[in-house]
Amino acid sequence: MRMSTSAVIARNVEWSDKACSEPYEAGWADTAIFFVRALKPGSGMAGRAFLEISPDGMHWVREGSSFDLPTGKDEVSFLRISHFGTWVRLACEFAPESSLRVLVTLHLKS
Amino acid sequence: MRSNSSTASQSTMHPDIALGRFDPMRRIIALDDFDRGFCGWTQLVGNYEDDLDAMLPGYAQHSSPMLSTLGHWDAGSHGGVDGDYALKIATRPEAGAQNTAIKRLTFRKAGPIRLEAYVTFKPEATELKLSETDVRSFGFLFDLQSGDQSGPGSERVMPHLRFLNASDGEHVQKWQFKREAVPIVPIGSENKTISHYHLAPDGWEDLPGGEQRLCYNEIPTKVNWHYLRFDFDLEAMACTHFQCNDRSFDMSGFDSLRIPAMKNLWCMLNVAFFAETDTGKRTFLYLDSVCLSGDF
Numbered sequence: 359m360r361m362s363t364s365a366v367i368a369r370n371v372e373w374s375d376k377a378c379s380e381p382y383e384a385g386w387a388d389t390a391i392f393f394v395r396a397l398k399p400g401s402g403m404a405g406r407a408f409l410e411i412s413p414d415g416m417h418w419v420r421e422g423s424s425f426d427l428p429t430g431k432d433e434v435s436f437l438r439i440s441h442f443g444t445w446v447r448l449a450c451e452f453a454p455e456s457s458l459r460v461l462v463t464l465h466l467k468s
Numbered sequence: 469m470r471s472n473s474s475t476a477s478q479s480t481m482h483p484d485i486a487l488g489r490f491d492p493m494r495r496i497i498a499l500d501d502f503d504r505g506f507c508g509w510t511q512l513v514g515n516y517e518d519d520l521d522a523m524l525p526g527y528a529q530h531s532s533p534m535l536s537t538l539g540h541w542d543a544g545s546h547g548g549v550d551g552d553y554a555l556k557i558a559t560r561p562e563a564g565a566q567n568t569a570i571k572r573l574t575f576r577k578a579g580p581i582r583l584e585a586y587v588t589f590k591p592e593a594t595e596l597k598l599s600e601t602d603v604r605s606f607g608f609l610f611d612l613q614s615g616d617q618s619g620p621g622s623e624r625v626m627p628h629l630r631f632l633n634a635s636d637g638e639h640v641q642k643w644q645f646k647r648e649a650v651p652i653v654p655i656g657s658e659n660k661t662i663s664h665y666h667l668a669p670d671g672w673e674d675l676p677g678g679e680q681r682l683c684y685n686e687i688p689t690k691v692n693w694h695y696l697r698f699d700f701d702l703e704a705m706a707c708t709h710f711q712c713n714d715r716s717f718d719m720s721g722f723d724s725l726r727i728p729a730m731k732n733l734w735c736m737l738n739v740a741f742f743a744e745t746d747t748g749k750r751t752f753l754y755l756d757s758v759c760l761s762g763d764f
Contacts, residue, residue, distance in 0.1 A: 361505050364532075365531075366532050367531065368531075369520065380560060383535070383537075384534065385537055385539070414540070416594055
């Protein structure tokens with residue numbers, strides 16, 4: 359049977375300006391989806407999230423994939439990823455005076 | 469030289485190689501080798517009602533454990549005791565940050581149980597220094613409650629032990645326990661949920677004779693696995709043995725955090741491990757494997 363798990367990466371965290379999730383180690387997984395759910399209506403402009411990968415969990419590089427973050431309460435955005443090595447995280451960017459209360463989950467499958 | 473009969477006897481004692489490095493009681497309740505996945509270990513999420521803002525800050529910082537190969541920037545994956553993966557509990561990079569992983573069970577007999585584990589701990593290797601005082605503590609706890617027929621005076625009992633590795637840059641290295649109840653906070657408006665952050669940094673007491681110098685290898689990316697054993701009697705709700713590597717400690721001065729039984733936690737048998745950082749570096753606690761056994 360294939361392994362799978364759901365990990366909560368950030369819960370009830372206010373993202374603004376430039377922020378990123380804590381590193382998650384997932385070298386065992388073949389594919390993954392990041393979901394970002396807006397726990398409250400966003401303020402200002404919609405932010406954008408960028409997939410980052412790392413050789414060591416400390417030094418990060420943008421993988422090239424990105425997606426718009428949700429703006430309305432309980433709206434969900436996602437990004438499917440594969441071939442990501444060992445460590446993954448989401449970095450985000452917001453315009454000034456913009457923010458979002460997020461629930462970020464990572465769904466991994468071997 | 470070991471005799472043939474001794475070799476035969478030992479191999480008969482543990483025909484299952486996965487149990488060979490444990491000394492379990494006769495009933496294996498759980499044998500969790502994280503080469504097989506998460507084995508039911510999850511994050512300890514705080515209680516809330518209506519709004520996540522109700523969660524106490526100590527719990528709000530918790531996040532999900534990971535499966536790790538202990539990959540290091542200078543030497544690659546370290547691996548576990550006998551496989552590739554270990555369960556990784558990582559704090560955030562803020563002094564005093566904590567994280568946990570928990571397994572939630574109930575018990576079928578209020579008798580002796582034994583927790584054994586192979587664990588190791590390190591700070592994130594962000595500096596080319598030994599960094600031996602960056603990890604504040606790691607430890608484990610049970611969250612227990614007697615059965616629903618146990619009558620008046622029933623208690624929720626939470627034995628806690630932590631290895632206080634360092635405090636404010638001092639390499640302390642001693643075992644501590646906690647018996648002092650922490651403030652209980654009602655959550656929400658329906659009188660159904662409470663919360664108490666029992667891992668708060670205050671209220672820890674030194675275990676008498678609990679000083680221990682653990683193996684901490686010469687750079688932050690070399691780890692050595694440690695053996696832990698903790699015996700507890702669910703009938704007496706008392707600890708009967710604690711061992712780390714070659715040291716067994718006198719537990720006569722140990723006691724657990726105790727509060728009145730709660731109306732929805734009968735026969736609870738939860739076990740958790742936790743990590744805490746003393747600096748602005750992440751602390752990592754790794755569990756290679758955990759064996760929980762009982763005498764029934």
